[in-house]
Amino acid sequence: MGAPGDFETLKQRLVEIEPSLPKRLKQTAAFALQHPDEIALGTASGVARRAHVQASTLVRFAQALGFAGFTELQGIFRTHLRTRWPEYPERLKALHARAPDPGDPMSLLLGFSESAVRSATALRAQIEPETLQGAVELLAQARVVFLLAQRRSFSVAHYLGYAFAQLGAPALLVDDVGGLGREQLALAGPQDAALAISFAPYSPVTLSLTAAARAHGAKIVAITDSALSPLAALADRRLEVVESDFGAFRSLSATFCLAMTLAVAVAERRGR
Amino acid sequence: MGAPGDFETLKQRLVEIEPSLPKRLKQTAAFALQHPDEIALGTASGVARRAHVQASTLVRFAQALGFAGFTELQGIFRTHLRTRWPEYPERLKALHARAPDPGDPMSLLLGFSESAVRSATALRAQIEPETLQGAVELLAQARVVFLLAQRRSFSVAHYLGYAFAQLGAPALLVDDVGGLGREQLALAGPQDAALAISFAPYSPVTLSLTAAARAHGAKIVAITDSALSPLAALADRRLEVVESDFGAFRSLSATFCLAMTLAVAVAERRGR
DNA sequence: AGCACTTTAGAACGGAAGTTCGCAAACAGA
DNA sequence: TCTGTTTGCGAACTTCCGTTCTAAAGTGCT
Structure with a gap:
């Protein structure tokens, strides 16, 4: 069987043969699909460094797919990169034309993407370095960080619980499962801190749990949408x-x- | 005067000096602006052939713009092709210049913000409209959408549960609380669909729950990080x-x- | 118009990457 | 333990970039 002639075929072929591939080649395959631009634009040795494999492995990978060598494989990625380019400005134009069909999933996606970019960009200017520093200090000095959030914000708190755990920092997600939020907070004391997250319309549960944490003497860091919250x-x-x-x-x-x-x-600060 | 640091500056510089350029260099300039992707992806000799000039002319062209050689000039075209976000390189530069200390919370914030912007931007080009449309159809036709995710991805599933509920679409978050994931899935049948979310390293629980949903006859939509997942x-x-x-x-x-x-x-599509 | 000087184009050369291949060590399965 | 496969390393080969040198074209002055 010959080498794939286009990117889609290549992807498909990769899915087929991947299970039978040795470790390093699997690793290479995963990297290739995750960073196609690197493959297209980089040199073999550069890509190899970033993928943490040997340059020769890339050649073997290409050969396993039926190509003569890395350069041939790269060709597919390059034409893919090149041909994908033209449709992009059109999409953007469609977006800025204020979505002719607001129900079209693709316009929604563009809208949400644009909105995420705006939010993340604006954040840089919104947060004062001193305030951030202060919040970090406060959380780093706590024995345990209690995470308080409900409804829309709960996903953030859950993610924080995951991240803190991964980083080895003591944190406890107060998920209020079965209405046991107050009991989950029972252990909180003056050496602890709570990180509360809530946006308008503020969840009454979050507010009362935060108040309870404060009553226990815990320090409070709040992520919210306004000073008047x-x-x-x-x-x-x-x-x-x-x-x-x-x-x-x-x-x-x-x-x-x-x-x-x-x-x-916080994890870094605690580490020292 | 130094070499242009990004594509826009380069273009501007080119317009400025173009009148004073000798014949072959004018020709090269025109070609460069007309076929930027050739410059980005090709080799000097390849580009030279297509532009009907000598390879050394390309080097001279690059030097006339203030670069050390062709390779440096090519770098600009490559990052331009990769990022496709004209105003972006400057910001990135400013960002990295302003944040020399990688442990400082503010640099972390800038880094995460930049990373979020990149992700959200890249998404637009990554998702094929047809695939998205197909996923929406499939979910909209389902009686109930089961949401499957664990660990890092769980926050997304939780948010989806919240959003579907707000929008009045029937969805059920399989949170696996108390290990009851399989029981939560017991109601799933061929009229249903599951939306599974998992990234490397893939949570075994998510995988087995997804397999279970499939065994019940439910259609599966997966959000994941590669075709090899x-x-x-x-x-x-x-x-x-x-x-x-x-x-x-x-x-x-x-x-x-x-x-x-x-x-x-999905909610909109169900509404009709 | 002719001549000399400057600028530009083309070609070949040298050096530096980059890619591929072969070999030996490490590993996994029998 | 042995065998077959895989991986890592380094050498050889190829390609490619940048420089330099020479020829030609252009320009200005006499």
Whole structure:
């Protein structure tokens, strides 16, 4: 069987033979699909470095797919990169023409993507370095960080729980399963901190759990959308995030960026 | 005067000096602007042949613009082709210039924000309109949509559960609380669909729950990171998302955009 | 118009990457 | 333990870029 002639065929062929491939070639396959642009534009040795394999492995990978060598494989990725290019400006144009058919899934995707970009970009200017630093210090000094959020914001809190755990920092997700939120908070004390996340319309559960944490003496860091938020009144440190929205739907991308930042910065600070 | 640092500057410089350029260099300039992708992807001699000039002329052309040689000039065209985000390189440069200390929380924030922007931007080119449309149809025709995800991806599934509920579309978050995932899936049948989300390293629970859903006859839509993902093998419709990463941490912003899109599009489609 | 000087184009050369292949060590399966 | 496969490393080969040298074209001055 000959070598694939286009990118789709290549992908398909890859899926077929991947199970029978040895370890390094699997690794290479995964990298190739994940970073097609690297393959297209880079040199074999450069790609090899980034994929943590030997340059010769790339050649063997190409040969396993039926190509003569790396250069031939690269050709497929290059034409793919080149041919994919023209449709992009059209999509963008469609987006900025304010979505002729607002129900079309692709316009929705473009809208949400645009909104996420705006949010994440705006975040850089919104957050004061000192405020962020203060929040990190406060969380890093805590014995345990309690994570408080409900409804829309809960996904952020859950992600934080995951990230803190991965980083080896002590955090506890107060998920209020079975209405046991108060009991989950029972262990909180003055050495602890709570990271509360809530946006308008503020979930009453989050607010009351935050108040309870405060009553236990825990320090509060709040991620919320305005200084006037009821959550802000309860907080020792306040991080304000204004998300841009598309239609009736607010992005979460800035909030997630901030959450990731807190998790990594706190873990790093505790490490010292 | 130094060499242009990005494509726009290069173009501008070219317009400025073009009148004073000798014949062959004018010819080269015209070709470069007309076929930027040739320059980005080809070799000097290949480009020279297509532009009907000598290879050395290309080097002289590059030098006339202030570059050391052809390779340096090519770099600009390559990053331009890769990022496809004209204003972007400058920002990136500014970002990295302003953030020399990688441990500083603010640099982390900038890094994550940049990574989110890249992810959300790349998403637009990654998703094929037909694939997206197909996934939406499939989910809209289902009696109930089961949401399957664990660990890092769980936050997305939870958000989807929230969004579907808000939009009045029947969806059920299989959270596997207390290990009851299989029981939560017991109601699934051939009229239903499952939306499974998993990225490397793929959670075994998600995989087995997806397989179980499939065994019940439910149609599967997968959001995953590559065609080689074990989840892809189980799926009727496959949505590939490549998230950019910052350090060891992958963004979730593209996945969230896609999730929001699916929720809104499915709800809208059901409404008719 | 002719001549000398400057600028430009083309071609060959040298050096530097980059790619491929062969061999030996490491590994996995029997 | 033995065999077959895979991986890593380095050498050889190829390609490619940048420089330099020479010829030609252009330009200005006499």
